[in-house]
Amino acid sequence: MDETRKKTFLGFDFSTQRLKAVVIGEDYEVLHEAEVEFDVDLPEFRTAGGVLRGERGEVTAPPLLWVKALDMVMDRLIVAGVDFSLIDALSGAAQQHGSVWWAKDAESRLATLSPDQFVHTQLATAFVSNSPVWMDSSTTEDCKALEEAVGGPEELAKITGSRAYERFTGAQIRKMFRTRPRVYQAATRISLVSSFACSLFLGRIAPIDLSDGSGMNLLDIHSMKWDEKALKACGDDTLASKLGEPVATASDLGVVSPYFVARYGLRADCRVVAFTGDNCSALAGLRLRSGWVGLSLGTSDTLLLGLQAPAAPPAGHVLVGPTTHAPYMALLCFSNGSLTRQNHRDRLAGPSWDVFNDLLRATVRGNMGYMGIYYDTAEIVPRAVAGRWLYDASGRAIEKLAPQFEARALLEGQALARRAHAEDMGFKLDAGSRLVATGGASVNKELLQIFADVFNTPVYVQDQHANAALLGAAIRAAEVWSAKTGTKLSGADPTVSPVATPYADHDKIYTPMLPRYRDILAHIPKLDDNAKSAR
Numbered sequence: 001m002d003e004t005r006k007k008t009f010l011g012f013d014f015s016t017q018r019l020k021a022v023v024i025g026e027d028y029e030v031l032h033e034a035e036v037e038f039d040v041d042l043p044e045f046r047t048a049g050g051v052l053r054g055e056r057g058e059v060t061a062p063p064l065l066w067v068k069a070l071d072m073v074m075d076r077l078i079v080a081g082v083d084f085s086l087i088d089a090l091s092g093a094a095q096q097h098g099s100v101w102w103a104k105d106a107e108s109r110l111a112t113l114s115p116d117q118f119v120h121t122q123l124a125t126a127f128v129s130n131s132p133v134w135m136d137s138s139t140t141e142d143c144k145a146l147e148e149a150v151g152g153p154e155e156l157a158k159i160t161g162s163r164a165y166e167r168f169t170g171a172q173i174r175k176m177f178r179t180r181p182r183v184y185q186a187a188t189r190i191s192l193v194s195s196f197a198c199s200l201f202l203g204r205i206a207p208i209d210l211s212d213g214s215g216m217n218l219l220d221i222h223s224m225k226w227d228e229k230a231l232k233a234c235g236d237d238t239l240a241s242k243l244g245e246p247v248a249t250a251s252d253l254g255v256v257s258p259y260f261v262a263r264y265g266l267r268a269d270c271r272v273v274a275f276t277g278d279n280c281s282a283l284a285g286l287r288l289r290s291g292w293v294g295l296s297l298g299t300s301d302t303l304l305l306g307l308q309a310p311a312a313p314p315a316g317h318v319l320v321g322p323t324t325h326a327p328y329m330a331l332l333c334f335s336n337g338s339l340t341r342q343n344h345r346d347r348l349a350g351p352s353w354d355v356f357n358d359l360l361r362a363t364v365r366g367n368m369g370y371m372g373i374y375y376d377t378a379e380i381v382p383r384a385v386a387g388r389w390l391y392d393a394s395g396r397a398i399e400k401l402a403p404q405f406e407a408r409a410l411l412e413g414q415a416l417a418r419r420a421h422a423e424d425m426g427f428k429l430d431a432g433s434r435l436v437a438t439g440g441a442s443v444n445k446e447l448l449q450i451f452a453d454v455f456n457t458p459v460y461v462q463d464q465h466a467n468a469a470l471l472g473a474a475i476r477a478a479e480v481w482s483a484k485t486g487t488k489l490s491g492a493d494p495t496v497s498p499v500a501t502p503y504a505d506h507d508k509i510y511t512p513m514l515p516r517y518r519d520i521l522a523h524i525p526k527l528d529d530n531a532k533s534a535r
């Protein structure tokens with residue numbers, strides 16, 4: 001190996017609304033970036049927020065959209081000046097839980113892609129269905145059946161780290177097996193979005209990694225093997241071979257496919273490191289220390305915590321961790337995150353975050369007692385139907401408020417929900433705690449101030465990049481490559497800086513709002529109620 005040659009690493013994030021790519025140097029500094037926004041850059045797929053919605057809570061995305069986005073982002077990286085011959089390893093992150101259903105000859109096509117054409121034209125018929133994604137809430141019946149089959153929700157949580165959740169891949173596979181058996185049979189392999197994306201670079205179907213694989217309700221997070229009972233509940237005896245054996249997240253899977261060598265000039269010895277879920281990658285990228293909680297503000301809002309041991313959570317999820325620093329991780333996911341904030345920004349203030357933030361500044365903290373819960377899409381925590389609920393200071397339900405009060409009610413309601421459910425899951429915050437924010441909305445200081453006050457905890461952001469999942473992907477590629485080749489890199493742990501600290505009166509204002517939030521919640525229809533009335 002040429003020791004003097006500059007070494008660089010490539011990371012991807014196939015998230016809900018866009019595909020992002022980053023190139024870092026051996027000191028982990030960001031050198032180049034590019035992105036493709038699905039709705040805007042690929043309007044032919046007719047997605048809104050990166051997804052397609054059905055009438056009964058079904059939410060899907062066409063896998064070819066992600067393939068075409070990859071073709072585009074590679075070209076944009078070239079325009080950004082990337083020299084692919086300097087990339088030693090690549091890895092990626094992707095939205096969690098979504099399933100990709102491969103047609104019979106897909107693997108041979110992956111292996112024989114012609115460098116004269118785009119990937120998407122060659123994989124146009126490689127998938128037997130659109131991909132159900134994490135926003136799908138149409139599998140309540142399958143969740144119940146899965147829980148019953150393994151001995152109840154607590155038992156399922158003990159084995160897999162989570163009770164059954166609608167978006168988790170096990171219930172999604174069960175629904176496909178039950179309602180579209182021909183698709184189930186026709187798919188020779190089923191990938192997660194992360195392992196699907198990895199497959200494109202590897203030129204064969206990539207294994208599912210353990211961290212993202214623990215978001216399926218199918219993996220025993222103690223033995224690190226698929227759980228037989230859960231598999232049996234979700235499909236037939238071909239399911240294990242459709243999924244393949246899972247591998248450790250820090251796995252080097254081999255060299256990049258010849259397609260990328262011939263078409264983009266990647267090195268023939270460029271290594272591909274297993275891709276993982278975006279939250280898992282964010283945890284890896286954030287390098288959380290003890291007492292620090294990650295707050296990812298992407299399409300969904302998530303709270304992340306590294307754990308040394310698995311625990312069966314009453315709510316939320318325990319996943320296998322992405323790195324040796326965090327053998328396990330706790331995750332709480334709220335589906336109404338940035339997209340819901342953005343919808344109401346458009347309604348209340350138009351397309352500008354600055355104008356929306358002016359509205360916030362025109363109100364006082366605590367919002368004179370006005371509170372609101374806004375679910376534009378079915379919520380995950382709690383499992384509730386879409387809707388909007390507004391109350392005044394005396395607890396009276398109201399229909400409408402002036403825009404400035406609604407703007408604050410939306411954000412304060414979201415922050416209160418994150419704190420209430422974090423407490424339920426046992427996230428402990430004390431004097432030494434901090435929230436470390438990442439994701440698209442982490443640039444908004446007004447929003448972070450509300451989180452600081454509601455959580456009584458300072459909020460920090462990373463200095464290197466606002467997207468820890470993306471940076472985490474490139475850093476994981478670098479670290480796995482460094483361990484494999486025995487080459488020491490100069491990269492250091494990413495650093496963080498404070499952006500919001502709680503005001504002195506935070507407790508007086510926000511602590512009394514928590515029981516009010518829980519009271520409002522008690523009256524909101526839950527997904528289970530909906531499933532019962534539909535039966």
Ligand SMILES: Nc1ncnc2c1ncn2[C@@H]1O[C@H](COP(=O)(O)OP(=O)(O)O)[C@@H](O)[C@H]1O
Pocket residue numbers: 015016017018297298299300338339341342353439440441442443444447467
């Ligand atoms: N200044 C801002 N304030 C609040 N939200 C913002 C701001 N800038 C971008 N966002 C939100 O960030 C979201 C995209 O975040 P991102 O992390 O890229 O999402 P994802 O990874 O799920 O595709 C958008 O929905 C957008 O509304």
Ligand SMILES: O=C(CO)[C@@H](O)[C@H](O)COP(=O)(O)O
Pocket residue numbers: 015016017094095096097134167215277278279298299300301302331333
């Ligand atoms: O379902 C979950 C986590 O369990 C979501 O967090 C998805 O992983 C989507 O991530 P973003 O696109 O919102 O980052």
